[in-house]
Amino acid sequence: MKKRLGKQIIKNTIIYTLYIYLLEIIVKINTENSLIDWSSLRIFLSSLIIGLLLGLIMSLFKNRTYKIIGTILTFGLSLYTWIEINLYNYMGFFMGIGNAEQGTKIVDYIKDYIQAAQAISLLVIVPFILYEVYIWFLDGFLKRRKLEKTSLFVFKRNTIGKKSFDLVATFIILAGLGVLYYASLDAKFMQNKYQTIKNTSLIKMSDNSNLSVSTLGLYPYAISDLIVTGFNIEEDEVSFIAENGNNQKEEPVTDYTRIIDDSAWKRLIENEKDSTNNKLNNYFISRNITDKNDYTGMFEGKNLIVVLMESVNMIAINEEEFPTLYKMYNEGISFRNNYTPRNNCSTGNNEMTVMTSLFTINNTCTANKYKNNVYPEAIFNIFNNAGYTTSSYHDYAEHYYSRRTIHPNMGSMKYMNVVDLKMKWSSIYEEWPSDVDFIEKATPNFIDQEHFMVFLTSVTTHQPYTVSSEFGDKNLKEFKEYNYSKPVKRYMSKMKELDKALELLLQKLEAAGKLDDTVIALFCDHYPYGLSTSQINEVLDYNVKVDKEVDRTPMVIYHHGTEPMQIEKYTSIIDLLPTLLNMFNLDYDPRLYLGTDIMSDNHGRTVFADGSWQDEVGYYSATSGKFKAKEGMTPYTSEELIKINTEINLRQKMSALAIKNNYFKYLGNGIKKYQAIIEEENNSLIAKEETLESGETE
Numbered sequence: 013m014k015k016r017l018g019k020q021i022i023k024n025t026i027i028y029t030l031y032i033y034l035l036e037i038i039v040k041i042n043t044e045n046s047l048i049d050w051s052s053l054r055i056f057l058s059s060l061i062i063g064l065l066l067g068l069i070m071s072l073f074k075n076r077t078y079k080i081i082g083t084i085l086t087f088g089l090s091l092y093t094w095i096e097i098n099l100y101n102y103m104g105f106f107m108g109i110g111n112a113e114q115g116t117k118i119v120d121y122i123k124d125y126i127q128a129a130q131a132i133s134l135l136v137i138v139p140f141i142l143y144e145v146y147i148w149f150l151d152g153f154l155k156r157r158k159l160e161k162t163s164l165f166v167f168k169r170n171t172i173g174k175k176s177f178d179l180v181a182t183f184i185i186l187a188g189l190g191v192l193y194y195a196s197l198d199a200k201f202m203q204n205k206y207q208t209i210k211n212t213s214l215i216k217m218s219d220n221s222n223l224s225v226s227t228l229g230l231y232p233y234a235i236s237d238l239i240v241t242g243f244n245i246e247e248d249e250v251s252f253i254a255e256n257g258n259n260q261k262e263e264p265v266t267d268y269t270r271i272i273d274d275s276a277w278k279r280l281i282e283n284e285k286d287s288t289n290n291k292l293n294n295y296f297i298s299r300n301i302t303d304k305n306d307y308t309g310m311f312e313g314k315n316l317i318v319v320l321m322e323s324v325n326m327i328a329i330n331e332e333e334f335p336t337l338y339k340m341y342n343e344g345i346s347f348r349n350n351y352t353p354r355n356n357c358s359t360g361n362n363e364m365t366v367m368t369s370l371f372t373i374n375n376t377c378t379a380n381k382y383k384n385n386v387y388p389e390a391i392f393n394i395f396n397n398a399g400y401t402t403s404s405y406h407d408y409a410e411h412y413y414s415r416r417t418i419h420p421n422m423g424s425m426k427y428m429n430v431v432d433l434k435m436k437w438s439s440i441y442e443e444w445p446s447d448v449d450f451i452e453k454a455t456p457n458f459i460d461q462e463h464f465m466v467f468l469t470s471v472t473t474h475q476p477y478t479v480s481s482e483f484g485d486k487n488l489k490e491f492k493e494y495n496y497s498k499p500v501k502r503y504m505s506k507m508k509e510l511d512k513a514l515e516l517l518l519q520k521l522e523a524a525g526k527l528d529d530t531v532i533a534l535f536c537d538h539y540p541y542g543l544s545t546s547q548i549n550e551v552l553d554y555n556v557k558v559d560k561e562v563d564r565t566p567m568v569i570y571h572h573g574t575e576p577m578q579i580e581k582y583t584s585i586i587d588l589l590p591t592l593l594n595m596f597n598l599d600y601d602p603r604l605y606l607g608t609d610i611m612s613d614n615h616g617r618t619v620f621a622d623g624s625w626q627d628e629v630g631y632y633s634a635t636s637g638k639f640k641a642k643e644g645m646t647p648y649t650s651e652e653l654i655k656i657n658t659e660i661n662l663r664q665k666m667s668a669l670a671i672k673n674n675y676f677k678y679l680g681n682g683i684k685k686y687q688a689i690i691e692e693e694n695n696s697l698i699a700k701e702e703t704l705e706s707g708e709t710e
Contacts, residue, residue, distance in 0.1 A: 020071040021067050028062070028063035033056055035139060036229045036231065038133075038135045040052075042097045042132055050201070055229035062231055064185065090140045091136075102128050103354055104353075105222060108221055128541075197210075197211040198211070206632070207657070208660075209661060216236070219375045219376075220375075221622075226636065266303075276684075276687040278297075279686040281297070289678060296604060296666075299603040300602075301602055302609050307594065307595055307611040310595050313463075315400075315526060316465045320359075320362075320536070321470055321536045323503075324565060325548070325565050326552055326564055326566060328507055334508070334511040335511070336511045337566070343570065343576050344574070345569040347583045351620070356376060357379065357413070362585055363379065363413075367391050368389065368589070369607040370605075371621075373668045374621050374622065387423075388423075391422065391467070392423030398463075398596075398598050401458070401461045402423060403464070405468050407447065407471050407472075409437070409439070410429060428454070433453040435449050446513075447471065448516055451468075451513045455517070460524070470513065474506075475541055475543075484503075485505065488501055490505070490508070491505065495550075528573055535565070536566065538565075539564075581610060581628075586606060593609075604676070622634050628642070629642065
């Protein structure tokens with residue numbers, strides 16, 4: 013072997029280290045993360061480790077094979093980086109193994125996805141072009157001209173010249189770099205002080221892709237996710253901390269005090285041997301029991317219809333174009349600072365969040381992966397317990413989400429999709445069924461019931477907006493006076509159909525004499541993904557490109573005859589269920605819901621999937637570790653920020669742990685078991701006392 017292996021490894025290491033690091037810098041540029049911080053140094057170390065590994069592998073190939081494999085490898089790296097950057101900008105998260113399965117179901121989105129790609133993401137082409145020019149032209153040119161001694165890649169000849177020595181030396185260097193990299197994870201000065209997840213723990217888990225990429229880099233995240241998911245590794249970094257202190261507070265009992273008997277739950281804890289179950293038991297039982305308030309029972313005994321409005325944001329609050337939604341928003345209880353956080357497979361996951369008031373798992377299509385979970389505290393089950401007839405409906409098939417399994421496990425007595433409803437529909441991606449037809453076909457199934465609780469999931473406003481479609485074109489002429497782009501007009505055309513569907517729903521309730529006895533809760537699954545932020549800003553007068561403002565969505569609780577209310581508190585869809593349960597005065601335990609009753613005196617705060625949050629004081633970005641106070645507001649202190657972040661992280665981690673372990677099914681069964689045992693013990697005690705009393709009488 014004329015060429016020394018050591019020299020080739022060093023040359024390749026420099027090439028691939030620079031290649032990986034350039035791609036990582038491009039990721040930072042596209043995700044607006046700081047280029048000058050400790051994470052950049054850590055990412056350079058990881059790029060050097062990956063570059064050395066690739067350098068070692070590539071040095072084993074001969075010249076032409078080396079060039080071909082190198083071309084394929086670098087093209088794949090650039091393509092992967094481009095996909096991840098645009099997935100982040102499009103959906104709000106980076107892809108992992110856990111959500112790749114869902115990606116196989118959305119191949120129809122590819123055209124929209126590519127069209128929505130940001131021009132700056134094409135920077136990933138630059139390293140590839142430079143690499144190709146060097147290995148196919150410049151490297152050979154320098155050798156032919158005998159200019160290799162002036163080349164950047166000239167090193168002293170290896171005098172030992174033994175392949176084994178070069179390999180051993182490479183692995184020793186790798187080990188040293190590994191130690192140095194771990195030190196960069198463990199060093200306190202290299203971790204953001206507001207970040208409540210340690211870097212050493214972050215690399216062992218991949219459920220917060222945004223934080224992982226901003227802190228570790230895209231490629232360490234990808235490698236970590238592959239290992240963690242492939243080997244089903246669970247990082248147990250959640251230690252129990254009482255979120256709001258112990259609920260057994262020495263406070264006077266008032267008319268607003270919500271009293272819950274924990275005897276059965278405590279007995280379950282006493283007899284539980286599993287550490288995970290007890291960790292969850294101790295966490296949930298120690299959460300605050302939210303008191304009742306002036307709004308408790310204001311809708312008691314009334315019917316409830318919950319409507320998921322597909323792909324709706326604040327564009328829809330327009331009196332002239334969408335009068336019904338505008339009316340309901342302004343005449344109902346509207347939440348003016350509400351957000352629908354993006355996450356993996358947002359429609360299914362956010363539907364699940366509203367049904368359970370749980371945070372879904374960020375790197376997994378939670379609704380599908382854990383579809384067999386049972387949730388006694390879910391919206392349907394709570395209304396079932398109160399004697400309601402529950403049902404749920406969707407005007408599409410089961411192509412994306414397993415609702416036929418999920419909804420019954422939430423307690424829905426009857427679930428019907430587009431086929432069951434005998435609606436006109438098409439499997440062609442561009443064509444979505446009519447929400448007007450949906451209301452027409454669904455309402456006869458529940459409107460004559462004495463007490464009903466219904467969940468409706470709409471679909472007409474779904475993307476794409478870049479191509480012609482029945483409802484995208486149906487009302488286009490009504491927007492010809494607007495100076496908006498064609499996709500925006502197509503979206504608004506579809507929104508017309510949803511608005512007419514809401515109008516029809518109100519008409520049917522009134523005709524059946526049920527309008528005054530029915531509450532309608534409206535929320536949105538996510539903003540219209542098929543529109544770019546620039547297109548959305550054609551309509552809205554605030555910048556949706558900053559502070560996750562693109563996720564601002566309307567949420568309203570409407571009841572005909574109730575005085576309108578505008579709630580300025582910061583909220584998200586996770587808060588809807590506990591708010592409704594309190595307003596209907598149902599028998600529920602607030603500790604089992606990770607959202608908050610909005611009408612309580614609790615502080616309002618929107619929590620996003622990556623741990624970022626927003627309230628009236630300002631916005632905290634989990635990926636940058638920076639807090640931006642609103643104008644005129646006093647920023648939180650460092651201690652306050654750490655406390656808030658710790659509480660949020662704990663809620664998200666315990667929610668994920670509960671879902672992964674089907675905890676609520678276990679808890680429901682356990683409480684029933686020990687309630688029966690306690691009741692039997694009490695009956696036995698009463699019988700003994702009666703026997704003693706009768707003996708004394710005799």
